[in-house]
Amino acid sequence: MTAEAIPGTKVFGTLAQLLENRTVLSVLFMLPAVSILVFFLAYPLGLGIWMGFTDVRIGRPGVFIGLDNYISLFDDDVFWLSVFNTLVYTVTATIAKFGLGLWLALLLNKAIPLKAIIRAIVLLPYIVPTVLSAIAFWWIYDPQFSIISWMLQKFGLIDQFVDFLGVPWNARWSVIAANIWRGIPFVAICLLAGLQTISASLYEAAALDGANAWQRFRFITLPMLMPIMAVVMTFSVLYTFTDFQLIYAITRGGPLNATHLMATLAFQRAIPGGDLGQGAAIATAMIPFLIAATLFSYYGLQRRKWQQGGRDD
Amino acid sequence: MTNMVKTTVGADDSVGMGYLEKLPRRVVTLYVPLALFLIVLLFPFYWMGVTTFKPNDELYNYSDHNPFWIDNPTLANVRKLLFETDYPQWLLNTMVVAFSATFLSIFASVLAAYAITRLQFRGAQTIGLLIFLAYLVPPSILFIPLAILIYGLGIYDTSWALILTYPTFLIPFCTWLLMGYFESIPHELEECALIDGATRIQILRKITLPLAVPGLISAGIFAFTLSWNEFIYALAFISSTEQKTVPVGVLTQLVEGDVYHWGSLMAGALLGSLPVAIFYSFFVEHYVASLTGAVKE
Numbered sequence: 001m002t003a004e005a006i007p008g009t010k011v012f013g014t015l016a017q018l019l020e021n022r023t024v025l026s027v028l029f030m031l032p033a034v035s036i037l038v039f040f041l042a043y044p045l046g047l048g049i050w051m052g053f054t055d056v057r058i059g060r061p062g063v064f065i066g067l068d069n070y071i072s073l074f075d076d077d078v079f080w081l082s083v084f085n086t087l088v089y090t091v092t093a094t095i096a097k098f099g100l101g102l103w104l105a106l107l108l109n110k111a112i113p114l115k116a117i118i119r120a121i122v123l124l125p126y127i128v129p130t131v132l133s134a135i136a137f138w139w140i141y142d143p144q145f146s147i148i149s150w151m152l153q154k155f156g157l158i159d160q161f162v163d164f165l166g167v168p169w170n171a172r173w174s175v176i177a178a179n180i181w182r183g184i185p186f187v188a189i190c191l192l193a194g195l196q197t198i199s200a201s202l203y204e205a206a207a208l209d210g211a212n213a214w215q216r217f218r219f220i221t222l223p224m225l226m227p228i229m230a231v232v233m234t235f236s237v238l239y240t241f242t243d244f245q246l247i248y249a250i251t252r253g254g255p256l257n258a259t260h261l262m263a264t265l266a267f268q269r270a271i272p273g274g275d276l277g278q279g280a281a282i283a284t285a286m287i288p289f290l291i292a293a294t295l296f297s298y299y300g301l302q303r304r305k306w307q308q309g310g311r312d313d
Numbered sequence: 314m315t316n317m318v319k320t321t322v323g324a325d326d327s328v329g330m331g332y333l334e335k336l337p338r339r340v341v342t343l344y345v346p347l348a349l350f351l352i353v354l355l356f357p358f359y360w361m362g363v364t365t366f367k368p369n370d371e372l373y374n375y376s377d378h379n380p381f382w383i384d385n386p387t388l389a390n391v392r393k394l395l396f397e398t399d400y401p402q403w404l405l406n407t408m409v410v411a412f413s414a415t416f417l418s419i420f421a422s423v424l425a426a427y428a429i430t431r432l433q434f435r436g437a438q439t440i441g442l443l444i445f446l447a448y449l450v451p452p453s454i455l456f457i458p459l460a461i462l463i464y465g466l467g468i469y470d471t472s473w474a475l476i477l478t479y480p481t482f483l484i485p486f487c488t489w490l491l492m493g494y495f496e497s498i499p500h501e502l503e504e505c506a507l508i509d510g511a512t513r514i515q516i517l518r519k520i521t522l523p524l525a526v527p528g529l530i531s532a533g534i535f536a537f538t539l540s541w542n543e544f545i546y547a548l549a550f551i552s553s554t555e556q557k558t559v560p561v562g563v564l565t566q567l568v569e570g571d572v573y574h575w576g577s578l579m580a581g582a583l584l585g586s587l588p589v590a591i592f593y594s595f596f597v598e599h600y601v602a603s604l605t606g607a608v609k610e
Contacts, residue, residue: 016512025513026434033425033484034440036417037447040459041481045450048458056461100350107347118351120597125354127593127600129542131560132582136357139364139575147360150375185354186604193605234449242453245544249564263453263545270457271549283454294449 049287051280058274069281078257079282082265088172089261090241090293093179097236098229100180101187106221108188109195119189126185134249137178141165141250165251168258175250175259179240187232194228195221233297241293242286262286361586364579365390372576390576394567394584398577402555403562404588410472410547410558411540414479418536419529421480422487427517429488430495431503441492448485455481456549463550474550475558479540486539487532490603494528495521531603534596541589559585 018024052069056062073079108119125133140147141164149161164174198221206216244263247253253260253268260268262282270279364372366386371378378384394400425444429437463474498521506516522529547558554566563581567574593600 019514020512022432023434026428026432026437029424029428029432030440031424032421033444033488036421036477036480036484037444040462040478041447041450041455044455044458044462047461048454051458051461103346104350107343107350110343112343112347116597118347119601120594121351122354123593123597123601123604124358124590127538127542127589128358128586129544129560129589131542131544131564132585133357135564135578135582136361139573139579140357140360142575145373145375145575147380150380181354181357184350189601190605193601238449238451242451244453245560248544248548266453266457267545267549271460276457276461280457283457286454290449290451290454 048280049284051277052284053281054277056276056280058271058276062277065277069278070285073278073281073285078260079265081257082260082262082282083285085172085259086241086261086263086289089176089179089243090237093176093183093240094233094237096176096180097183097187097240098233101184102191102225104184104188105191105195108192119192123185123189125182126189130182130245131249133182134178134246137174137181138165138250141174166255168255171251171255171259175247178250179243179246182246183236183240187236190228190232191225194225198224230298234294237293237297238290241290358583358586361579361583364575365583367576369576390580391584393577394580398566398581399554399557399562400559400581400584403557403559404585406472406556407541407558407560410475410479411537413472413476414483414540415533415536417476418480418483418487419533422484422491422532423517423522423529425484425488426491426495427521430492431521432513441488444485444488448482448489450481452482452543452545456545459546460549469550470552470556472556475540475543475547478546478550479543483536483539487536490532490535491525491528494525498524527599527602530596531599534593534600535603538589538593538600 019028051062053064053066054062055065055068104122108115108122112118139145143161143163143166146161146164148164149158152158153161163170165171202220202224203216206220211219242263243261244267247259247261247264248267251259253264257265262285266279266282266286268279269282270276273279363381363383366388367383368385368387368389371384428434429441429444459478460469463469463478468474468477502520502524503516506520511519542560543558544560547561548565551557551561554562557566559581563578563585567578567581
């Protein structure tokens with residue numbers, strides 16, 4: 001870059017030449033991104049897996065203890081409860097998010113007044129800090145002053161206020177509802193982008209051939225939407241499965257560990273509990289689930305026949 | 314470019330077959346469900362706002378006051394938040410962290426995306442794929458080993474802990490997004506410049522970057538909101554009150570024992586959400602483009 005400025009200086013000349021060398025330049029350009037990702041992502045990922053095999057605690061380096069952490073987790077009812085909770089949380093929230101999100105996307109794809117503004121408003125739950133909206137849900141679920149209970153009581157549907165967060169299954173459904181609320185906008189806006197790429201002429205041709213609304217949805221919209229749906233679902237499953245902030249803000253895993261997810265349990269054991277080794281083991285235990293879920297949602301939805309409107313055999 | 318294709322097709326769609334539907338049918342199948350969606354999606358924000366400006370006697374008395382309305386609005390909760398807590402400090406911390414992490418990530422991502430799409434070095438495809446895979450590693454499985462690393466580096470409980478770790482999820486996203494933008498810029502422009510004797514760095518600075526400005530804005534907006542909203546790293550790597558970010562500060566410092574001061578908690582939630590919501594409202598289109606662009610690639 002300085003070659004033109006000081007052509008006579010040999011050092012700068014070589015430097016400029018080096019910068020024109022594609023390999024040298026590539027290495028230089030990749031350096032910041034790759035070094036950050038290697039040092040703060042790849043290395044901790046490996047370190048975390050290693051820590052799962054040690055008894056490291058806060059303030060004390062650990063020694064290798066083999067599978068001891070995993071063996072103790074295997075007999076740990078709270079751990080299995082958190083696995084169960086995580087699966088229930090992920091499966092129900094994902095199904096609801098995609099059902100409702102797809103519905104909202106279909107609504108937004110129609111000719112409606114103020115479309116741009118409505119679309120902007122719809123994304124609000126997604127862009128606002130999750131913890132802060134979770135605090136609002138915490139207040140909405142308050143046992144004494146819940147506005148939902150108050151409304152239900154006004155309509156004469158219940159006699160006394162619902163204890164949303166004090167009873168295990170109530171608490172589970174409450175946090176799942178909050179997660180769905182937060183996830184719908186992301187799914188809807190992404191699927192809307194997918195819907196907008198489907199040409200209207202396909203629908204017109206199908207309608208001329210006598211296809212009804214359901215058939216048009218089933219044989220045009222769904223197959224055309226599958227590739228983008230696969231990607232969106234992969235991300236959605238990944239982030240729902242490893243969710244932390246919603247639970248931490250609303251219930252902290254209670255009542256009686258009924259809403260502990262694997263991520264919140266890992267945090268609780270590792271940071272306030274001080275048992276970093278076991279926390280790392282729980283976090284590592286999420287990895288196989290994540291790989292399975294990612295492969296399932298990605299490849300499961302990308303089957304060729306489905307996309308072409310055929311049935312599976 | 315995908316955006317252009319999208320809008321033209323979208324315009325085509327809106328003409329579509331919508332005219333075949335009669336008004337009563339549209340009300341039931343379109344406007345009523347849409348209104349319900351909007352009410353449910355916006356209600357928590359309304360509730361945040363109403364609670365923030367309610368005096369305490371109205372807040373806990375539903376029988377004499379309609380809970381959906383405020384009879385005597387008060388600024389007491391906001392005043393308490395601004396002058397009796399460290400909220401302004403948290404706001405400042407969050408801004409410093411979000412701006413620095415965004416800047417660092419965009420810088421690294423621009424260079425990486427340019428190298429991958431334009432310099433075509435050996436293994437560029439593989440590195441691109443690895444960076445995408447990095448996006449699939451969630452923070453929840455990294456925060457424990459990262460805490461050790463941060464502690465070892467001596468930056469525990471400082472803003473640096475967050476500025477250096479946030480790029481781990483920002484760089485993959487931004488690189489992926491910018492790769493899409495760079496690929497949409499014709500190669501011929503760069504070839505002309507090369508023939509005219511421009512260096513690679515001049516080309517990046519004077520040709521590619523100006524043309525990729527929409528992409529840079531999109532990536533920047535998205536990275537900024539992601540850093541603003543981040544929670545688990547900020548919770549695990551920061552312990553002193555005056556170093557906290559807004560989401561962590563509001564949740565951990567405003568809850569005093571078993572007594573929840575819902576008024577000031579909601580004020581904290583509202584004021585913590587407003588900056589990012591206002592910021593977002595200026596750049597909605599860029600934001601949507603980056604959200605959907607990253608998914609479509």
